[in-house]
Amino acid sequence: MQRKAIALLSGGLDSTLAVKVLLDQGIAVEALNFTSPFCTCTGKNAGCKSEAVRVAEEFKIPIKVMHKGADYLEVVRNPKHGHGKGMNPCIDCRIFLLKKAKEYMLESGADFVFTGEVLGQRPMSQRRDTLRIIEKESGLEGLLLRPLSAKHFQPTIPEQEGWVDREKLLSIQGRSRKEQFELAAELDVKNYPCPAGGCLLTEPSFVGKIRDVFDHSDELNMRDFRLLKLGRHFRIGPRTKVVLGRNEGENELLERAVQPGEATLRWVEGMSPLAAVMGETTDHLLEKAGQILLRYTKAEPGCAATLSILRDGSETELKTVNALDEAAVEALRR
Known part of the structure; x- marks a missing residue:
């Protein structure tokens, strides 16, 4: 047998x-x-x-x-x-x-x-x-x-x-x-991958991101952990995170990952990364997310700028100022 x-x-x-x-x-x-x-x-x-x-x-x-x-x-x-x-x-x-x-x-x-x-x-x-x-x-x-x-x-x-x-x-x-x-x-086993590699849970640079999600989640969402490999992450509220794409491929992935009630932002007046605002999306938090986004555009510091907000299929505009300096943005990085 x-x-x-x-x-x-x-x-x-x-x-x-x-x-x-x-x-x-x-x-x-x-x-x-x-x-x-x-x-x-x-x-x-x-x-x-x-x-x-x-x-x-x-x-x-x-x-x-x-x-x-x-x-x-x-x-x-x-x-x-x-x-x-x-x-x-x-x-x-x-x-x-x-x-x-x-x-x-x-x-x-x-x-x-x-x-x-x-x-x-x-x-x-x-x-x-x-x-x-x-x-x-x-x-x-x-x-x-x-x-x-x-x-x-x-x-x-x-x-x-x-x-x-x-x-x-x-x-x-x-x-x-x-x-x-x-x-x-x-045993004539060929084409095996390099034995190196492993788990992001062991990497010091990644552990802080994981802890941040655990510390700010009422319910664990697998989506939030998958996205940790993408983009730049910023914590702007107890239940709100901003993720900025670093290239068009990441922008597309982030756009698809947004869930009902969440939003995406882009700078209207020029080339811009996509900012995915995940979690709570109050007007105050969206403005904060927009100011972070503007630091990664060619918008003039201290000047007014217009952002396009897409939330639940509805598009609106937000006017704000590129007011955050590098230190302020970095303080929000995760």
């Missing part, structure tokens, strides 16, 4: 190798890929999702892409096991993903779950003690296989039952990727 397993497939080297190792043992593999607004992947055709899909297509295995939703944002805001150096809840994140994987395993009739995790590779979530916590709290005790480091752990149920051959599993550990590169050559 052929056994079936669910792979957590990011599309990176480690998870790709883990899939190849089990496919070579005759296991039927189905992949899960999770997308996040905090992934550092960039580019129209790049990124974790497309890499995972590419790997799945190359190996001819089915893949399901799942989006981390508002429940994941709550994990980021208040993780049981704490944050790393930034806002990264690495242990709780792995538990969250593996709980989802277990649900999918049961739904799909698979026998176990496996990952590309390597003992000692990541300082927070891949220590021996935290790996045990993750396995226990995800509800996958005995059914979570880590093929690349399997020989550093007690045999799992798939190994005990002979579903997989433990002797063909690996004993990789540590942060060096040398063994993975050698294994990739041995």
Whole structure:
């Protein structure tokens, strides 16, 4: 009887190798890929999702892409096991993903779950003690296989039952990727992405933006986190943020992201970025947003200017003065 397993497939080297190792043992593999607004992947055709899909297509295995939703944002805001150096809840994140994987395993009739995790590779979530916590709290005790480091752990149920051959599993550990590169050559795994990259939750320059959204949100909106990768951000009220596009592509994305009751602004008298005013949009806040916008145009400082406001399909004009100096604008930056 052929056994079936669910792979957590990011599309990176480690998870790709883990899939190849089990496919070579005759296991039927189905992949899960999770997308996040905090992934550092960039580019129209790049990124974790497309890499995972590419790997799945190359190996001819089915893949399901799942989006981390508002429940994941709550994990980021208040993780049981704490944050790393930034806002990264690495242990709780792995538990969250593996709980989802277990649900999918049961739904799909698979026998176990496996990952590309390597003992000692990541300082927070891949220590021996935290790996045990993750396995226990995800509800996958005995059914979570880590093929690349399997020989550093007690045999799992798939190994005990002979579903997989433990002797063909690996004993990789540590942060060096040398063994993975050698294994990739041995297994004829090619075109894998650079192992660098990761999560914006670990980047100091990004953490302040994330905290700002958490601190000023009654209800968490995935849209607000996705937009953190775009434009220049300014906090002008407890429930109001201004985001300025840095190019026409960002202007278009911001325009599409505006929700009912929110507004966009442009300078009427010349070339202008688009300013998306998100949250509350009182007249006072719209004028403040317009003054920020004017600092990024060729409008004369101290002079009157006209702004076009589009809100809920209705266009109006606002006259204000380009009155904010650079220091005042920078004080509002997030």
